Amino acid sequence: MEQTQTPQDSFATADLTDLVACPVCDTLYHFPSIPSGGQGRCARCHHLLIAPRANAMTRIVMLAVTATILMITAVSFPFLTISTHGLNQQASVIDTILAYSDGLMVPLSLAMAGLIVVLPLTRLSAILYAIAPMALGHRPARGAAHAFRVAEQLKPWAMAEVFIVGVAVALVKVGGLATLTIGPAFWAFAALVVITVLKDNFMSSLIIWKTLEARGAT
Template sequence: MMQTEPEDLAALPLTQLRACPHCDALYRLPTVRPRERAVCQRCGLVLMAPRARAFTRIVALSACALILLAVALFTPFLDLSAAGLHSDASIWDAAMAFSDGIMVPLSIAVAAFIIVIPALRLALIVYTVFPLIGGGAPAPHAARAFRIADDLRPWSMAEIFVIGVAVALVKIAGMASVTPGIAFWTFGVLVIVLIWQESFVDREQIWSALDAARPDRGQAPA
């Protein structure tokens, strides 16, 4: 991606300009084909990296992640046995473990970060991207929905939860017998699916499709 001279930028409409979100370098929006990348010349940040059939794959992987999250939510996550006592817990049980007294805010935060926000973000992405498959018109308020999904990205902490569980398992392995349940493996697959889904999400590609698919701008290619 080549940087445009300042006097040239002034003559371009805003829809043809893009600023690097890291260093604010301003560029003319190029045509980037699937498997190509547009990189900021100043800081090296990848600005655009469209993928072939990305919208179809994003929707499929997002729907898969929602199903995995639903399965993991209510099936046993860990089975603990120690001194003749036996206990199993689901992810929902873990989120509600601090739901009494002054620990209620902690319980709400855990439920939000590992359940509510990931599910909401996936649903918003499906709502935004699904109508764009095949060049369709965007759903009502799709731009707002995608903006919210993008804002929620740092607060979706399913991956952090898995890391925390792994650390906890190491600490308690010598005190109790720990058997991973269905939800444990489901959640592990969920994290892989989320990472895979994120690899297809090119924000510039989605924003361009939302803009181009408006009724007054014509139809965008899928």
């Protein structure tokens, strides 16, 4: 009797290290060979799986360093100045966080500090630790795979860009009640949003995982 080989049979006999799973629908694929500038999408759910870019790691490192500098700037300088009835009040990101640091509002203060400052900086540090040595032509640092895993897990929780959108909406509502002067920290946050989008566009997680694996990362 003639036997028909199913797709599951072909995957069962394949080298498992060459298989990748779509993170959305778990469809299995052989690791594709796609030229720089191309894209590989899941045939079932159309999720972007791979998007090679020329000199991607170097660009990711440069953008991550830029984002770190912008984050430090955004925290260190005034965010805006409110003027009404001859009174001026400056506010920074730290002032906003500390404004809810009393009583029952302490959890809100901790959440703001974590989601707006701590987690984004932690994710940027993890990305730099995992990718920077490889971008410079060296072997991955010890624990690079774990660092990149942390960066991937923190991605949905690093909400600096959500904060700037919320602030923009609030400024529209408050603008009719007082005179607002936007400080350098606001523009630093706005630039941070753009830099973050560019960085994530260049960062193909699948390629980085395969590169870490090929270079013996731990």
